[in-house]
Amino acid sequence: MSTIKIRVAAALAAALFVAAASFAAGSASGADAEVEIDQFAFFPQRITVMAGTTVTWINEDDAPHTVASSSKLFKSKALDTRDKYSFTFTAPGTYAYFCSLHPHMTGAVVVEAASGTDAGP
Amino acid sequence: MTSDQRDGRGVSRRKILECMTWAGTGVLWTVAGGMPRSIGIIGEATAAEASRLTFLQISDSHVGFDKPANPNALGTLEEAINKINALGVKPSFIIHTGDITHLSKPSEFDDADRIISQARLDVHYVPGEHDVLDEDVKLYRDRYGRGTKGAGWYSFDANGVHFIGLVNVVDLKAGGLGNLGNEQLEWLEDDLKGRAASTPIVVFAHIPLWSVYPAWGWGTEDATRALDYLKRFGSVTVLNGHIHQIMQKVEGNVTFHTAMSTAFPQPAPGAASSPGPMKVDDDKLRSVLGVTDVVFRRGQQRLAIIDQPLQR
Numbered sequence: 001m002s003t004i005k006i007r008v009a010a011a012l013a014a015a016l017f018v019a020a021a022s023f024a025a026g027s028a029s030g031a032d033a034e035v036e037i038d039q040f041a042f043f044p045q046r047i048t049v050m051a052g053t054t055v056t057w058i059n060e061d062d063a064p065h066t067v068a069s070s071s072k073l074f075k076s077k078a079l080d081t082r083d084k085y086s087f088t089f090t091a092p093g094t095y096a097y098f099c100s101l102h103p104h105m106t107g108a109v110v111v112e113a114a115s116g117t118d119a120g121p
Numbered sequence: 122m123t124s125d126q127r128d129g130r131g132v133s134r135r136k137i138l139e140c141m142t143w144a145g146t147g148v149l150w151t152v153a154g155g156m157p158r159s160i161g162i163i164g165e166a167t168a169a170e171a172s173r174l175t176f177l178q179i180s181d182s183h184v185g186f187d188k189p190a191n192p193n194a195l196g197t198l199e200e201a202i203n204k205i206n207a208l209g210v211k212p213s214f215i216i217h218t219g220d221i222t223h224l225s226k227p228s229e230f231d232d233a234d235r236i237i238s239q240a241r242l243d244v245h246y247v248p249g250e251h252d253v254l255d256e257d258v259k260l261y262r263d264r265y266g267r268g269t270k271g272a273g274w275y276s277f278d279a280n281g282v283h284f285i286g287l288v289n290v291v292d293l294k295a296g297g298l299g300n301l302g303n304e305q306l307e308w309l310e311d312d313l314k315g316r317a318a319s320t321p322i323v324v325f326a327h328i329p330l331w332s333v334y335p336a337w338g339w340g341t342e343d344a345t346r347a348l349d350y351l352k353r354f355g356s357v358t359v360l361n362g363h364i365h366q367i368m369q370k371v372e373g374n375v376t377f378h379t380a381m382s383t384a385f386p387q388p389a390p391g392a393a394s395s396p397g398p399m400k401v402d403d404d405k406l407r408s409v410l411g412v413t414d415v416v417f418r419r420g421q422q423r424l425a426i427i428d429q430p431l432q433r
Contacts, residue, residue: 039394039395040337040395062189062190063397063398064224070295077254096295097295098295098296100293101251101254103293103295103296104296104297104336106295
């Protein structure tokens with residue numbers, strides 16, 4: 001197989017992977033994901049996204065909550081009912097977070113490298 | 122509540138015996154109309170009225186809350202203050218165990234102050250997590266923090282009773298419970314040093330200092346260290362809020378008690394999928410909101426804790 005053919009195959013595979021990842025994140029645009037805060041819990045509690053994804057939390061509870069990174073990378077102000085908070089994850093890694101008002105509420109965002117940035121022949 | 126009931130005379134001996142199966146010789150505890158109430162102290166029916174100290178606990182006003190569980194939390198706070206003003210025995214002061222506001226907004230603090238000041242009593246506050254939503258706890262401390270340490274802890278004395286207000290709602294850790302922190306615990310140890318073991322102690326803080334229900338965060342991570350410093354004292358009363366319902370436990374010389382909210386009830390531990398505000402029938406709301414009356418008589422080991430719903 002020629003070098004050119006391998007590169008084409010890799011590009012096709014990468015394109016498919018992006019499509020699959022977008023689908024897994026459950027969003028239409030491919031760059032957004034949503035986490036619901038409901039019944040004193042984050043749902044989904046653990047979400048996997050591609051680097052560059054903006055995650056939006058929306059509070060559906062009658063009580064205020066916050067979204068606070070355990071490593072202090074990000075922290076929302078107190079979100080009242082229907083308030084939203086967004087953060088864009090650019091670097092791969094696992095980001096644990098919790099509600100600083102009700103710390104028994106915990107969650108995680110797993111960020112995977114966007115395909116194409118490290119997919120070589 | 123009449124003074125008869127407060128002294129335990131309004132309750133039959135059989136009822137007392139029924140109620141003391143778990144409470145040992147401690148606080149008389151009864152259930153009337155489905156509502157648990159502590160109504161006095163066993164064996165104190167004839168206690169002398171001299172050297173009596175009465176104070177009130179209010180908690181969880183959540184001024185600003187307007188959800189279905191109570192669209193008018195300011196109104197029910199005012200009803201609670203009216204109830205205090207109508208008491209036969211004027212209390213010496215009020216303790217507020219936190220969640221004065223719902224969202225730490227200056228306007229909410231203003232409204233709370235406007236209503237609570239109608240009682241014309243000194244109020245000793247500790248913050249709830251809803252009062253410290255600004256990162257540096259400035260809003261709370263600017264109003265209530267004078268003469269306090271750290272995030273707002275302090276102690277004072279009244280009628281020979283030593284009162285300690287603790288803060289367990291700041292710097293909470295992921296996956297954890299309420300938190301006192303090392304600095305505050307060291308201060309507490311120092312504050313208690315040299316005090317006679319016979320000094321009655323009242324500790325008040327927002328989140329319960331005992332493990333009520335850790336799955337909902339209803340407990341304080343490092344409370345055991347605080348209770349360790351307190352164990353040599355003959356009479357310790359711990360007053361908390363946060364869980365919007367009455368709970369009581371007696372452990373050795375320590376009586377733990379949580380107060381009702383003046384804003385909205387929360388479910389019993391594990392009785393719902395989450396501890397969020399609980400909607401009850403409109404005509405039931407005032408039976409699950411209220412204030413707590415505490416009476417101390419010199420020479421008596423335990424304080425009488427009397428929960429008073431807004432409406433029976």
